[in-house]
Amino acid sequence: MKAFLGTGLLGANFVKAMLRRGDQVQVWNRTASKAQALETAGAKAFENIIDAVKGADVIHLTLKDDATVDQVLEAASAGFSTGVTIIDHTTTSAEGAVERTATWKTKGFTYLHAPVFMGPPNALEASGNMLVSGNQEVIARVETELSKMTGKLINFGPEEGKAAGIKLIGNLFLISMTAGLSDALALAKALDIDSADISALFSTWNPGAGAPARLDKLRTGDFSKPSWELDMARKDAGLMMSAAKASGVKLTVLPAVAAEMDNWIAKGHGSDDWSIIAKDNV
Structure with a gap:
């Protein structure tokens, strides 16, 4: 028996995929109607979180943040079966993942942080990437089940919290990439270039x-x-910023990058590769 706590878009599709594979799943969500909606797919919904985890050998979580995970686990713990395994897919701090692993171990339970690079469609289709790190015996014990949930399970070794840190790094890149695309669209607008042409370029x-x-x-x-x-x-960045300014268009990322370029030029690195702006971080 499995329990799943947190049935938003991602969690709900994880549950639907589990049910399709023949698993029995008990579900709970703070907004009870979201959990109840999964009963048509075969889940058993509970309004009381303690009842939701009773009899479960494995408890999955997909929640908001560290504080929510801590609150939900504490509230549910009165219903935990002996030796239950808690698998948390929430994006959290690395410190929080480390602390929860230790805390629940002292209470006789296994906690594993397994964040994902997966959207709701990936959760339903069992595609995408799931990250783990920490106790390798624990990971080996749940690897088969976790692999069923994702296209690729990536094990980053024995360091507790490392998967959480790598998840944050990946999300940083996604945020930066989207912000860069936003600037690209802004410059296209300033230059009166249709966004479809930008899409054609990147394809x-x-x-x-x-x-x-x-x-x-x-x-x-x-x-x-x-x-x-x-x-x-830096010359090209100046041309971009001038074109945007002339059209009254705001660039979000490029001005900050240009300022860092100026710092390195002032240090005498104008003839080096432009990527020297990353030198202090490698």
């Missing part, structure tokens, strides 16, 4: 495909062989 020229190679280049810390000199990149 042919995919800059994201070069991210792994670019990251490896940054990690070497060698910026002395430029493919794009910092001075030239």
Whole structure:
């Protein structure tokens, strides 16, 4: 028997996929109607969280944040079966994941943080990526079940909280990428270029495909062989900002990047590769 606490868009689709695989799933959500809606798919919904976890060998969580996870687990704990395994898919702090692993271990329960790069469609289709780290014996014990939930289960080793940290790093990149696309659309607007043309460009020229190679280049810390000199990149950034300003369009990301370029140019690195702006972080 499984229990699932937190049946928003992601959690609800995880539950539906479990039910399709033949699992028995008890569900709970703070907004009871969201849990009750899953009864038509075969789940058993409870308004009382203690009842929702009774008899469950594994309890999955998809909640909001550290505080919510702590509150929900504390409220549910009176119904925990002996030796129950708690698997938390919530995006939380690394510190919180470490603390919960230790806290619930002292109480006789197993807590594993397994955050995901998965949207609701991925949860329903069992595609995407799930991250784990920590006690390798625990991970080995649940690996088969977790693998059923995702296209790829990535094990980052024995360090507690590492999966949580990597999840945050991945989300940072997604936020940065979306903000960059927002600036691209803003500049297209300033230049009176249809956004469909930008879509056509990226469908042919995919800059994201070069991210792994670019990251490896940054990690070497060698910026002395430029493919794009910092001075030239800053010149181009100036052209972009001037075009946006002339049309009254706001850029969000580029001005901050340009300011960092100016810092490195002032230090005498104008002829180095423009990616030297990352030097202090590698």
